[in-house]
Amino acid sequence: MNVIYTDNNATTRVADEVIEEMLPFFGGFYGNPSSMHTFGDRVGKKIRQARQKVADLIHADPDEIIFTSCGTESDNSAVFSALNAYPDKKRIITSNVEHPAILNLFKYLRDKKGYDVVLVPVDKKGDLDLDLLYDSLSDDTAIVSLMWANNETGVIFPIPEIAEKVTEKGILFHTDAVQAAGKIPIDVRAAHVDMLSLSGHKIHAPKGIGVLYVKKGMKFFPYLIGGHQEKGRRGGTENTVSIIGLGKACELAAQQLPIMNTQVKELRDYLQSQLLEKIPSVSVNGDLENRLPNTLSIGFDAVEGESILLMLDKEGICASSGSACTSGSLDPSHVLMAMEVPFKSAHGTIRFSLSHYNTKEEMDHIVKTMVSAIETLRAMSPFWKDGKLV
Amino acid sequence: MNVIYTDNNATTRVADEVIEEMLPFFGGFYGNPSSMHTFGDRVGKKIRQARQKVADLIHADPDEIIFTSCGTESDNSAVFSALNAYPDKKRIITSNVEHPAILNLFKYLRDKKGYDVVLVPVDKKGDLDLDLLYDSLSDDTAIVSLMWANNETGVIFPIPEIAEKVTEKGILFHTDAVQAAGKIPIDVRAAHVDMLSLSGHKIHAPKGIGVLYVKKGMKFFPYLIGGHQEKGRRGGTENTVSIIGLGKACELAAQQLPIMNTQVKELRDYLQSQLLEKIPSVSVNGDLENRLPNTLSIGFDAVEGESILLMLDKEGICASSGSACTSGSLDPSHVLMAMEVPFKSAHGTIRFSLSHYNTKEEMDHIVKTMVSAIETLRAMSPFWKDGKLV
Amino acid sequence: MWEYTDKVKDHFMHPRNVGELKDANAVGETGSLNCGDALKLFLKVDENERIVDASFMTFGCASAVASSSALTEIVKGMTLDEAAKVTNGDIADYLGGLPKEKMHCSVMGKSALQKAIADYRGIQIMEKPGEMVCECFEVTDLEIIDAVKANG
Numbered sequence: 001m002n003v004i005y006t007d008n009n010a011t012t013r014v015a016d017e018v019i020e021e022m023l024p025f026f027g028g029f030y031g032n033p034s035s036m037h038t039f040g041d042r043v044g045k046k047i048r049q050a051r052q053k054v055a056d057l058i059h060a061d062p063d064e065i066i067f068t069s070c071g072t073e074s075d076n077s078a079v080f081s082a083l084n085a086y087p088d089k090k091r092i093i094t095s096n097v098e099h100p101a102i103l104n105l106f107k108y109l110r111d112k113k114g115y116d117v118v119l120v121p122v123d124k125k126g127d128l129d130l131d132l133l134y135d136s137l138s139d140d141t142a143i144v145s146l147m148w149a150n151n152e153t154g155v156i157f158p159i160p161e162i163a164e165k166v167t168e169k170g171i172l173f174h175t176d177a178v179q180a181a182g183k184i185p186i187d188v189r190a191a192h193v194d195m196l197s198l199s200g201h202k203i204h205a206p207k208g209i210g211v212l213y214v215k216k217g218m219k220f221f222p223y224l225i226g227g228h229q230e231k232g233r234r235g236g237t238e239n240t241v242s243i244i245g246l247g248k249a250c251e252l253a254a255q256q257l258p259i260m261n262t263q264v265k266e267l268r269d270y271l272q273s274q275l276l277e278k279i280p281s282v283s284v285n286g287d288l289e290n291r292l293p294n295t296l297s298i299g300f301d302a303v304e305g306e307s308i309l310l311m312l313d314k315e316g317i318c319a320s321s322g323s324a325c326t327s328g329s330l331d332p333s334h335v336l337m338a339m340e341v342p343f344k345s346a347h348g349t350i351r352f353s354l355s356h357y358n359t360k361e362e363m364d365h366i367v368k369t370m371v372s373a374i375e376t377l378r379a380m381s382p383f384w385k386d387g388k389l390v
Numbered sequence: 391m392n393v394i395y396t397d398n399n400a401t402t403r404v405a406d407e408v409i410e411e412m413l414p415f416f417g418g419f420y421g422n423p424s425s426m427h428t429f430g431d432r433v434g435k436k437i438r439q440a441r442q443k444v445a446d447l448i449h450a451d452p453d454e455i456i457f458t459s460c461g462t463e464s465d466n467s468a469v470f471s472a473l474n475a476y477p478d479k480k481r482i483i484t485s486n487v488e489h490p491a492i493l494n495l496f497k498y499l500r501d502k503k504g505y506d507v508v509l510v511p512v513d514k515k516g517d518l519d520l521d522l523l524y525d526s527l528s529d530d531t532a533i534v535s536l537m538w539a540n541n542e543t544g545v546i547f548p549i550p551e552i553a554e555k556v557t558e559k560g561i562l563f564h565t566d567a568v569q570a571a572g573k574i575p576i577d578v579r580a581a582h583v584d585m586l587s588l589s590g591h592k593i594h595a596p597k598g599i600g601v602l603y604v605k606k607g608m609k610f611f612p613y614l615i616g617g618h619q620e621k622g623r624r625g626g627t628e629n630t631v632s633i634i635g636l637g638k639a640c641e642l643a644a645q646q647l648p649i650m651n652t653q654v655k656e657l658r659d660y661l662q663s664q665l666l667e668k669i670p671s672v673s674v675n676g677d678l679e680n681r682l683p684n685t686l687s688i689g690f691d692a693v694e695g696e697s698i699l700l701m702l703d704k705e706g707i708c709a710s711s712g713s714a715c716t717s718g719s720l721d722p723s724h725v726l727m728a729m730e731v732p733f734k735s736a737h738g739t740i741r742f743s744l745s746h747y748n749t750k751e752e753m754d755h756i757v758k759t760m761v762s763a764i765e766t767l768r769a770m771s772p773f774w775k776d777g778k779l780v
Numbered sequence: 781m782w783e784y785t786d787k788v789k790d791h792f793m794h795p796r797n798v799g800e801l802k803d804a805n806a807v808g809e810t811g812s813l814n815c816g817d818a819l820k821l822f823l824k825v826d827e828n829e830r831i832v833d834a835s836f837m838t839f840g841c842a843s844a845v846a847s848s849s850a851l852t853e854i855v856k857g858m859t860l861d862e863a864a865k866v867t868n869g870d871i872a873d874y875l876g877g878l879p880k881e882k883m884h885c886s887v888m889g890k891s892a893l894q895k896a897i898a899d900y901r902g903i904q905i906m907e908k909p910g911e912m913v914c915e916c917f918e919v920t921d922l923e924i925i926d927a928v929k930a931n932g
């Protein structure tokens with residue numbers, strides 16, 4: 001069976017161009033770039049090029065790019081460094097819709113390390129309460145960390161505006177741009193951010209490679225302590241192959257950004273309007289005017305997400321019922337709860353996240369499958385009667 | 391030019407079998423194993439198999455295997471978890487010949503966090519001062535971390551004996567087995583270790599994947615805080631492809647262990663005896679009776695390591711002048727200094743580290759090249775006159 | 781691995797003027813075996829204080845070997861007064877540049893040269909201002925700062 005993959009906010013297919021770029025470095029040029037031989041140095045050169053391409057995607061300097069093992073490590077490292085830079089500051093601020101890599105870390109810091117954690121809420125559309133954010137900025141704030149775009153709903157926070165206000169007060173600002181990268185333009189200079197996290201596997205590079213941008217001149221404390229790799233900012237032998245792959249993926253992402261905001265966005269809009277048109281009692285989650293071009297979070301009243309996913313799966317359609325980071329529980333996600341999405345549709349929410357590999361035929365097949373899946377499930381739902389919610 | 395690669399303690403070639411195993415999972419089965427679709431779950435199955443193979447190599451249970459991004463992360467995680475488990479214990483013990491992933495971490499904990507760090511010394515052969523180690527064990531010791539085998543000299547510490555004595559006292563014992571794995575047998579059960587670090591790229595898996603073994607029943611605190619991956623013990627989307635590759639590499643390593651201790655060892659011994667025979671004023675570093683089968687650390691009086699490496703490099707020979715983690719300084723490595731190797735030969739020390747890919751012809755070419763390199767360099771050395779050190 | 785220019789590699793692989801100069805009348809020595817770098821510079825100076833021949837013996841990395849080789853080429857034909865003005869930057873320039881981390885290797889050349897000149901003229905080198913950071917090459921922090929500044 002053909003796979004229809006619409007789970008790109010969870011992870012993406014490694015692009016053929018990226019695989020091709022990486023292959024020679026497994027069994028051929030496998031040297032350690034820190035080594036004192038031409039064989040290792042050849043890899044060193046490729047890594048310098050890759051660092052440049054990553055920097056270009058976000059308008060940074062290559063020196064400002066630290067390679068990590070994933071978005072989670074980048075997020076953890078950024079926060080850890082800020083806390084080390086300001087050991088006396090006890091307030092840390094984020095939102096209540098962050099990825100677990102930030103949210104669970106902040107909760108750990110609150111519960112185990114006594115930090116004063118502010119979780120700024122969002123409204124029903126998923127937009128941040130900016131007044132509350134600005135009011136919570138204090139002299140003893142060590143860091144503000146806010147995601148650029150939400151993984152579940154695609155809602156975009158106004159990072160440049162926020163970052164300016166936060167850094168104006170001399171407070172460090174970090175943004176988790178794992179979902180924003182490759183989908184909307186990112187310019188770290190224009191946006192005044194001090195630190196920014198990326199993850200390779202969301203932009204068609206392999207899993208297990210991430211980036212932390214650290215603004216030049218900023219004092220940085222390494223999270224992984226070891227050798228002198230990454231100019232002493234991250235120990236551990238460089239993941240050469242994946243770094244080289246990520247460089248290519250960033251180059252492609254920059255080229256494909258226009259496609260993302262035309263072709264992919266049109267497909268997403270088509271899928272959304274078809275589902276709204278053909279299925280009753282359906283609602284789209286998140287600020288429609290302010291959303292990643294590839295993401296559709298959509299709730300179907302009176303049915304349950306896992307059941308929908310299994311019916312999609314039978315047709316080879318991959319989607320998600322919320323964050324991919326599930327604990328195995330069927331509770332509605334913390335993001336939907338924070339947005340006060342009513343239970344009736346939160347439980348039945350599906351996230352479709354597209355890429356440029358998707359086609360209109362695939363969307364039609366999804367719509368067809370969804371129409372019949374929802375019909376079947378509602379026929380057996382105790383909350384659905386005579387074509388409406390009871 | 392053909393490359394003669396004898397820098398396998400720095401990093402290894404990814405085995406063809408490993409590449410073959412990984413390839414389908416980049417662009418084909420790229421799903422997220424935490425996802426709720428068959429496509430992602432297919433990867434989940436492969437990961438379970440890989441976890442079993444990794445466990446088998448060290449005689450552990452699959453549940454005891456946590457995948458990390460590298461040896462450095464495994465080392466950092468182990469120590470961090472121990473400190474969190476025993477927040478009131480202030481002593482931490484290691485040796486003065488550890489890899490920077492432990493040594494720099496311990497120095498950081500001493501200088502920045504006020505820990506009482508004991509660095510147990512080694513003797514001239516690189517063997518640990520066991521009496522001093524046992525004497526330093528105290529009630530407020532949070533963890534003892536000792537490498538199983540040294541990356542520069544190959545000297546093996548008697549881990550099973552040490553671990554038994556340490557854990558008997560109720561003190562946590564961690565071993566950095568990054569260099570031991572695949573070269574000597576490892577049995578975590580028989581050895582009584584609580585935690586053990588591995589790194590993929592030392593055993594023909596890719597760079598950027600590591601393992602932390604954590605004994606069942608031990609309280610573990612995650613280092614990367616995020617999603618629920620690795621049963622909540624390590625956040626971050628799984629590096630699926632590399633995990634699958636590492637599984638294969640561990641399977642191969644188990645099969646090739648006998649080859650390592652016959653064929654590879656014989657090649658190493660041949661190289662050693664030839665160099666000793668053909669070049670005057672040469673000494674081998676480390677306990678010859680107690681050494682990894684693939685490692686030769688050998689010092690040439692009155693010449694300097696970097697110069698030797700560059701002359702080897704011209705012939706396509708890759709070796710190392712000490713640890714690959716150089717800071718750009720030409721100081722003799724901390725390992726050789728700890729062993730009190732005299733300056734005259736420490737500066738001129740070269741590490742050859744072999745693998746089963748090496749051949750006798752390659753050894754002969756190395757010997758030939760070394761004879762002429764040392765001759766040339768000694769001809770211009772102010773410390774060499776009339777065939778001897780002055 | 782260091783990014784060495786072709787000129788550095790050439791002077792490393794094919795060093796000019798290696799060995800002890802039999803009829804040298806000025807010798808400068810710096811560094812030690814312990815420190816990992818050492819240079820012995822031999823000059824033959826004629827009655828007009830012109831350097832008519834030069835040679836070296838070096839224990840050190842590729843930059844040290846190349847810097848020593850370059851130094852002997854640079855000073856040949858110079859008067860001692862001219863030679864006294866040669867800086868480590870001149871040596872690096874002659875080699876088409878050295879990696880930033882390796883600038884100190886050329887400082888060693890300058891130091892040996894000054895000692896050779898002092899040896900010929902029979903004068904004591906004055907105490908240098910600044911804090912000694914490398915006892916072996918007798919390099920002061922100020923010199924390193926100068927070297928770094930001069931070489932960007």
Ligand SMILES: Cc1ncc(COP(=O)(O)O)c(C=O)c1O
Pocket residue numbers: 235236237238399400459460461462463465489491537539540541566568569589590591598600
């Ligand atoms: C003994 C030892 N421990 C730890 C490491 C670190 O491993 P990695 O480079 O995968 O972080 C290495 C190798 O670099 C090593 O040789």
Ligand SMILES: Cc1ncc(COP(=O)(O)O)c(C=O)c1O
Pocket residue numbers: 009010069070071072073075099101147149150151176178179199200201208210625626627628
């Ligand atoms: C917004 C966001 N932040 C962080 C992460 C974590 O990235 P990784 O899985 O590479 O650790 C993800 C995805 O999982 C994400 O969507």
Ligand code: FES
Pocket residue numbers: 329330
């Ligand atoms: S009924 Fe299955 S998770 Fe609740």
Ligand code: FES
Pocket residue numbers: 719720816817840841842843844882884885888
């Ligand atoms: S002479 Fe010291 S590093 Fe080159």
